[in-house]
Amino acid sequence: MNEVIKTDVLIIGAGPVGLFAVFELGLLDVKAHLVDILGKVGGQCAELYPEKPIYDIPGLPVVTGQGLSDALMEQIHPFKPTFHLGEMVTTVEKIGDPLFRVKTDAGKTFEVKCVVIAAGGGSFQPKRPPIQGIEPYEDKSVFYAVRKMEDFRGKRLIVVGGGDSALDWTLNLQPLAKRLTLVHRRDEFRGAPDSVNKMRALVAAGEMDLKIGQVTRLEGSGGELAAAAVKTKDAVERVECDAMLPFFGLTMKLGPVADWGIKMEDELIPVDTATFETNIPGLFAIGDINTYAGKLKLILCGFHEAALMSQKAYHYVYPDKKLVFQYTTSSTSLQKKLGVA
Numbered sequence: 001m002n003e004v005i006k007t008d009v010l011i012i013g014a015g016p017v018g019l020f021a022v023f024e025l026g027l028l029d030v031k032a033h034l035v036d037i038l039g040k041v042g043g044q045c046a047e048l049y050p051e052k053p054i055y056d057i058p059g060l061p062v063v064t065g066q067g068l069s070d071a072l073m074e075q076i077h078p079f080k081p082t083f084h085l086g087e088m089v090t091t092v093e094k095i096g097d098p099l100f101r102v103k104t105d106a107g108k109t110f111e112v113k114c115v116v117i118a119a120g121g122g123s124f125q126p127k128r129p130p131i132q133g134i135e136p137y138e139d140k141s142v143f144y145a146v147r148k149m150e151d152f153r154g155k156r157l158i159v160v161g162g163g164d165s166a167l168d169w170t171l172n173l174q175p176l177a178k179r180l181t182l183v184h185r186r187d188e189f190r191g192a193p194d195s196v197n198k199m200r201a202l203v204a205a206g207e208m209d210l211k212i213g214q215v216t217r218l219e220g221s222g223g224e225l226a227a228a229a230v231k232t233k234d235a236v237e238r239v240e241c242d243a244m245l246p247f248f249g250l251t252m253k254l255g256p257v258a259d260w261g262i263k264m265e266d267e268l269i270p271v272d273t274a275t276f277e278t279n280i281p282g283l284f285a286i287g288d289i290n291t292y293a294g295k296l297k298l299i300l301c302g303f304h305e306a307a308l309m310s311q312k313a314y315h316y317v318y319p320d321k322k323l324v325f326q327y328t329t330s331s332t333s334l335q336k337k338l339g340v341a
């Protein structure tokens, strides 16, 4: 059995609001681990609009989605948060007063005094390609994410899609695969031009195959793929394969949050606006996932919520200590924590 990870607070979601919560908690000496389904931090900012400019972050007249994520990572660096990326929190269970047991789909178990749900619009989930009968193959030989590249060594792979994920994984897996075929419905790619050029060079050198068409049928048994039918302009080709990796983008679904016994309203979590606590003491909800009178789904509102949540979380982590309000400009103790004094 895996060792139980014990810490003060577990933050579910490493979007901008989850990241800023690390800062506010850190100023109060509260340690945090973060879990996110995505393989990177930044939530919607990094996943949905990394290059778009944001104009309403206080004090930053303009910053891109990725730029904001990077700046938040720099700001929280002094507090050394631990990230568990590419993992989904599946269960949250209250086991004490307050003490929570939290589990992820990667088999990790946490025991924490407080849980902060900063899950935004819910979990990013891969879009399933329109191939009849794909379900029995999923997670056995059809994968929507690459957890360990080594799992694909020496295999015949089909990668499907024309965006950055499809191209990046084509380039990363091609050297390990026995043979890799990229399938895309048109001979135009949305991914970075440099990746497209590298992929085309591999095709020209005969080191991988590119098929312009669509996967229409899968062949195999017991969840193990043997081949896929690829419908091109002129024919249906049978491509033998051991695994298929479709990258059709992500959608946002509420996911497992709804099963944690928290009071919900229209797929959102109502909170007390003085503390951002849910109906369960010690369990907080901040950012896009919560609801209250006047709520605006803005990053700056999530930042405010993170600050107030931290004040209440402090009392659960240090029940016998008094919290003294301090400014970062004038408190040497806060400046020491930030490594600037």
Ligand SMILES: Cc1cc2nc3c(=O)[nH]c(=O)nc-3n(C[C@H](O)[C@H](O)[C@H](O)COP(=O)(O)OP(=O)(O)OC[C@H]3O[C@@H](n4cnc5c(N)ncnc54)[C@H](O)[C@@H]3O)c2cc1C
Pocket (backbone or CB within 6 Å): 012, 013, 014, 015, 016, 017, 018, 035, 036, 037, 038, 042, 043, 044, 045, 048, 049, 053, 054, 055, 056, 087, 088, 089, 090, 118, 119, 120, 121, 122, 123, 124, 255, 256, 257, 286, 287, 288, 289, 297, 298, 299, 300, 302
């Ligand atoms: C195109 C676009 C433009 C926008 N422009 C602006 C703007 O100009 N200004 C502004 O203020 N806001 C803007 N927003 C809104 C802003 O992005 C959101 O308010 C903000 O991202 C919310 O942050 P969050 O941290 O609450 O959630 P998110 O950014 O949604 O992050 C939540 C994270 O939680 C993870 N997660 C969810 N469930 C689980 C689980 N069970 N286990 C593990 N991880 C989980 C998700 O993978 C995700 O990474 C824009 C949004 C979009 C889509």
